[in-house]
Amino acid sequence: MYKIPPQVAQELLGGLMTAVMWFDADQKLQWMNLSASELFFCGLNKARGRPFSWFFPKTDIDWKACEHMRMTLHEQVLERDDGQQLEGRLVIASYDIQGENGWLVEVNETLRERRILEEEERWHQYEAGTQLVKTLAHEIKNPLAGIYGATQLLKPQLPDTRQAHKALSVIRDEVKRLQNLVDRMLGPRKLPELAPHNIHDVLGYVLEVLEGERPANISIRLDYDPSIPEFAMDFEQLVQAFINLVRNAFQAMHAHGGVLTLRTRVEHRFTLGQKLLPQVVVVEVIDEGEGIPPELADAIFYPMVTSKPDGTGLGLPVSQAVVRQHGGLITTESEPGHTCFSVILPLPREREAHDA
Known part of the structure; x- marks a missing residue:
């Protein structure tokens, strides 16, 4: 004793x-x-x-x-x-x-703790792969720009027929589509423009934007901590990050319906990787869908990884990249009937928030 x-x-x-x-x-x-x-x-x-x-x-x-x-x-x-x-x-x-x-x-x-460490390790692996993707993307964009420019030069030399102009239009449209795809693979191209905002305003705006996509058999439950203060964030970038998460939740529950829960909490003295954070905001996006296929669970934040027949596999990598640029991390846990994406964002101390 x-x-x-x-x-x-x-x-x-x-x-x-x-x-x-x-x-x-x-x-x-x-x-x-x-x-x-x-x-x-x-x-x-x-x-x-x-x-x-x-x-x-x-x-x-x-x-x-x-x-x-x-x-x-x-x-x-x-x-x-x-x-x-x-x-x-x-x-x-x-x-x-x-x-x-x-x-x-x-x-x-x-x-x-284990989920955060695993996600940190995946992120480091993802960053290493991203450097290769970025190099390849830039190599692809250069000839695409040349092809698009060549179509502009070719246009006045083509026969003035509907078929010729249609063929040229297809080439230009496909070049633009590939350029957009490459841009999305590169992720956010600018640093966050930080200004004080309320995280609940971000979530409210996201729900307004996606209301037209919400199936009738899906209801929304809000479980907010009203004490969370404003803190520095890039409003537009976080909106895009949460649009991807909420849209995925709608799609996961489309067939059988269910409840989408958005929960916010403040946690204190939170360890993220090797860094001790005084406070963090945790935003949970919870759906009651079929869950993430086990074979994809370790790779969902990699580009081009998706279980959807018409999916691009770029939404979650973009969301993770945005949150990482804010100093945070997205973790996930999933089983049939319950999938939770936790967005962890550092919350500055009161003085730091005031200085920002």
Whole structure:
């Protein structure tokens, strides 16, 4: 059993990024730090007194064994106050705080950590491939420009017949189509023009633009955090990024219908790759479609990868590139009936936002 002064516990454990919880001898919660409150989406006043089994409904603990040794449990189910279940790693140890025995529980959400690390690795691989694509794209655009210019020179020399002009028009149209395709493969061609905006205004505008595409059998549920402040963003670029995500969700549910959920939250002390961010905005685009085919799950942010017969496979790479230019990342989790794209955007501190 470990001993720790209560004031030290409050000061040291309260500021940790790791979720830490203190249960009394009867395994009822008495205290948790801010990270734990955010992880379980529940404040201390509301959570105090809840049994260990409420937070970890599928975890079976040998409490007698824990009295003599620190216990680590992997891949445990975490139950949030909003009903969402997560996956985490628990470290449980017996402690004595000011003569009162209890249990100190450290919680790390492993599923999201793993998704972020996997997405970061995919992004680095994607960037390496993108450099090759950009080189090839520029090599393609040069002869396309030459072909288009040649059609302009050729036009006055052709017979003045409908067939000749139609053939020339087809060539010009196809050249323009290929040029547009190459431009889309190159992704955003300019740096974001940042100005303060509300992320909910972006989402509202996206829904207005796509209202005409929304099938009648799809309803929309908005679950917004109204406390999210304005922050610096390129409004137009983020609109395009979310148009791609929402349009994909509509298409995924087109056959059987369902609910499209847009959820926004602020998370604190968020680790993105190797960088610790004080705050992030997380925007979740959730659909009830058939899910992403498993064989495409690791490649959906690569250009030209799509499961749609008439798809280009360029929407998601563009969205990811836009969000990366904002310092964020898009992650995804998918199974039949539930696909969630999480757009993670850094939220500047209050002073930084004011300076911007």
